[in-house]
Amino acid sequence: MKTISNKRFEEKQSFELAIATFIISTILFVLYIGFNQNANVLVIAWPFAASLLILNTIMFVHLTDRFIHLPEQRRDIAFKILLLLSNTPITFLYYLIVMKF
Numbered sequence: 001m002k003t004i005s006n007k008r009f010e011e012k013q014s015f016e017l018a019i020a021t022f023i024i025s026t027i028l029f030v031l032y033i034g035f036n037q038n039a040n041v042l043v044i045a046w047p048f049a050a051s052l053l054i055l056n057t058i059m060f061v062h063l064t065d066r067f068i069h070l071p072e073q074r075r076d077i078a079f080k081i082l083l084l085l086s087n088t089p090i091t092f093l094y095y096l097i098v099m100k101f
Contacts, residue, residue: 015083017059021056024048025049025094028041032045037098060084
């Protein structure tokens with residue numbers, strides 16, 4: 001018989017990564033707009049954007065693995081996955097705005 005544990009999923013790195021990704025992408029977007037669409041900001045921003053994409057993908061795979069293997073903590077893990085994925089439409093919106101200029 002399996003015992004049900006009410007322990008929460010205590011991983012904080014995914015939350016910190018989601019917040020850091022949002023802050024960094026927002027700062028880069030504001031810099032680009034603030035410097036009158038200076039191309040030098042884009043040269044700096046693309047390596048950061050690429051590395052953030054890779055880091056978010058790695059964290060998403062990790063959380064998906066934890067979601068599969070820890071069924072009693074799926075609610076907490078699903079919330080962390082949604083928080084991590086919420087950066088995708090925001091970043092896409094920033095991208096569309098930059099490409100319109």
